[in-house]
Amino acid sequence: MSERLGPPLGAPLFDRLALIGVGLIGSSIARAARRKNLARVIAIADASAEARARAEALKLGDEVFAGAAEAAAGADFVVLCVPVGADEAVARAIAPQLKPGAIVSDVGSVKGAVLAAVAPHLPKGVALVPAHPVAGTEQSGPDAGFATLFVNRWCILTPPDGVDATAVAKVRAFWEALGANVETMDAAHHDLVLAITSHVPHLIAYNIVGTASDLEETTRSEVIKFSAGGFRDSTRIAASDPTMWRDVFLNNKDAVLEALGRFTEDLTALQRMIRRGDGDGLFALFSRTRAIRRAIVELGQETAAPDFGRPHGEDNGNGGS
Numbered sequence: 677m678s679e680r681l682g683p684p685l686g687a688p689l690f691d692r693l694a695l696i697g698v699g700l701i702g703s704s705i706a707r708a709a710r711r712k713n714l715a716r717v718i719a720i721a722d723a724s725a726e727a728r729a730r731a732e733a734l735k736l737g738d739e740v741f742a743g744a745a746e747a748a749a750g751a752d753f754v755v756l757c758v759p760v761g762a763d764e765a766v767a768r769a770i771a772p773q774l775k776p777g778a779i780v781s782d783v784g785s786v787k788g789a790v791l792a793a794v795a796p797h798l799p800k801g802v803a804l805v806p807a808h809p810v811a812g813t814e815q816s817g818p819d820a821g822f823a824t825l826f827v828n829r830w831c832i833l834t835p836p837d838g839v840d841a842t843a844v845a846k847v848r849a850f851w852e853a854l855g856a857n858v859e860t861m862d863a864a865h866h867d868l869v870l871a872i873t874s875h876v877p878h879l880i881a882y883n884i885v886g887t888a889s890d891l892e893e894t895t896r897s898e899v900i901k902f903s904a905g906g907f908r909d910s911t912r913i914a915a916s917d918p919t920m921w922r923d924v925f926l927n928n929k930d931a932v933l934e935a936l937g938r939f940t941e942d943l944t945a946l947q948r949m950i951r952r953g954d955g956d957g958l959f960a961l962f963s964r965t966r967a968i969r970r971a972i973v974e975l976g977q978e979t980a981a982p983d984f985g986r987p988h989g990e991d992n993g994n995g996g997s
């Protein structure tokens with residue numbers, strides 16, 4: 677893709693940026709923040725020794741720590757980039773080190789539960805501005821990140837009532853500098869929207885790949901051999917990080933169950949159409965869904981290339997990724 681990050685800012689937005697967790701998202705923020713000169717110092721913490729070693733080798737930050745508290749000490753912007761289930765422990769650990777006026781944010785795929793887990797631990801004078809960059813891949817770890825991950829992707833901010841407006845504006849400016857389009861909404865609305873657009877589709881992918889694998893007596897080699905089209909794309913989604921996605925479902929329980937209820941009803945209706953030979957009904961639905969895909973492409977959120985731009989024919993084997 678030809679997405680560009682643009683030139684660096686003249687003066688850094690923050691003095692000390694602390695990134696807690698340097699996986700796919702944390703390392704992408706580190707790379708982009710460095711390139712855009714968004715912080716004078718980038719401090720990184722990660723519980724994994726392997727991730728810390730890679731962060732040092734890749735020069736993702738100026739300082740790398742095992743403990744979140746050391747990275748957060750004296751920082752004016754702290755971003756939690758750990759799985760949602762780890763946010764509360766991190767908030768507890770960094771709280772005593774946070775300086776007055778600091779801004780704490782996160783990148784979690786769930787917002788209501790994160791707010792409830794983090795807010796009670798933060799001292800007075802520290803602003804909490806949760807964020808969710810709606811961007812990612814099925815890969816994890818510091819090597820998986822890249823600086824343009826957020827370019828032309830949405831970043832949703834869910835500031836709680838009464839939070840300092842200047843802090844919200846600074847977090848917005850940060851994400852805009854990373855190339856994201858920023859939208860603000862309340863946490864409950866975010867969780868409902870993302871349940872149907874992201875969380876349930878992941879669950880469906882995990883389920884279809886799981887079902888195929890359970891049928892391995894008859895399909896074992898066939899699943900691999902004929903894994904074209906829809907199934908192949910499901911396996912890509914179903915390769916997403918197990919820890920991250922376990923935490924998403926455990927922390928967005930109500931909205932996911934609500935969306936799943938609707939999904940199940942609609943699936944039953946489809947089942948009935950097939951049983952009754954209702955071709956018009958199937959055709960009407962498939963035409964409506966095709967139009968939705970076109971709208972997503974027109975909004976610049978997906979490539980218009982067929983088969984997601986995978987190389988075919990003469991292009992095969994010549995790179996192109």
Ligand code: NAP
Binds near residue numbers: 701766810
């Ligand atoms: P990741 O690549 O797995 O990286 C997470 C890193 O955090 C790992 O190195 C992990 O170490 C470390 N970690 C775990 N618990 C920690 C703790 N208590 N203190 C310090 N470090 C800790 O994950 P990711 O894909 O970047 O996801 C991070 C967050 O971004 C999640 O909340 C997720 O919901 C959100 N998000 C992800 C995507 C996506 O597509 N991946 C998109 C948008 C938002 P270990 O490996 O040792 O656990």
